[in-house]
Amino acid sequence: MARKLKTYQTSLGFFDLAIAAPSMKAALEAWGADSNLFHQGAANETDDPDVIAATMAKPGVVLRRPVGSDGPFSEHAELPTNLGDGKPAKAARKSKGSKAKKPSSRPVDKAAERKAALDYEREERRRELERAREETARQKERERRQQAVDKAQAAFDKAEQEHAKRAASIQAEVEAIERRSQAEETRWDKEKARLEASLRRARG
Known part of the structure; x- marks a missing residue:
């Protein structure tokens, strides 16, 4: 059964926000708030009939207006035009807040409430599907990046192994040349000693 909706209101950044939702938690999630604005006194349930009518017409959708405006x-919504006039905006918000506390004189329309609740659930499902699509796209992008990293890493590893193989081969050649050089020095030392002895005998 669809849950009855209430209208919640807050101010974030340059805008006043309002939404028809079944709970404060749902409102906070829709606003993208990372803290409990209701406990902080920065958000509340409103009885303003105009705000309720606007949110019930689009349940689950975050509605905006310039902060402090009526x-x-x-x-x-357009950005507020009176950003430099802090006092008038505050006064406007205060007067609107006192107006919002007046109980609605409109009769309760049960059919409209049910329709709004069902519309909210549809909007919530739409948002969940959108979040799922975005998460799927993010997952695909992560996998694509990981594949690119794996491919680059494999190419690097292969090149590194090839380099190590070539370096080992060159080192083996260097060691073989060094051994041949030492063998030649030893041979020459013996040959030189023999020839020098022969030369001395010839001179002698």
Whole structure:
């Protein structure tokens, strides 16, 4: 059974945010908040009938408006134009906050509530599918990068082994030449001694 939705509101960065969700936890997840804004007093459930109507028309969708303004919430809001006027924005937010606490005089429409809850679940499934698609794409990219790394590593290892083989072969040749050189020196020393002795006898 679809859970009843409530409308939650907060301010993050340059925007006021609102969403129709079944719980504070769901609202925080949709906002992408990394801390509990409700415990910090930075978010609350709102009774503002205009905000509720806007969020119930698009349950599960994060709606925005420029921070501190009284304008309507929408999916794509413009940046606030009064960023330099901190006091008016704060005053506007305060007046809006006091207005939001007034209970709604609209009659409860059970059919609309059920439809909003079902719409929310559809939006939640859409978001989950989108997250799954993004995770699949990220996984494929990780695998592609890993394959490229493995290929480069294999080429490096092969080249390193080839180098080690060639270096060992050259070293063996150097050692063989060194042995031949030493053998030649030994042979020459003996030959030289014999010839010198022969030369001395001839002179003698």
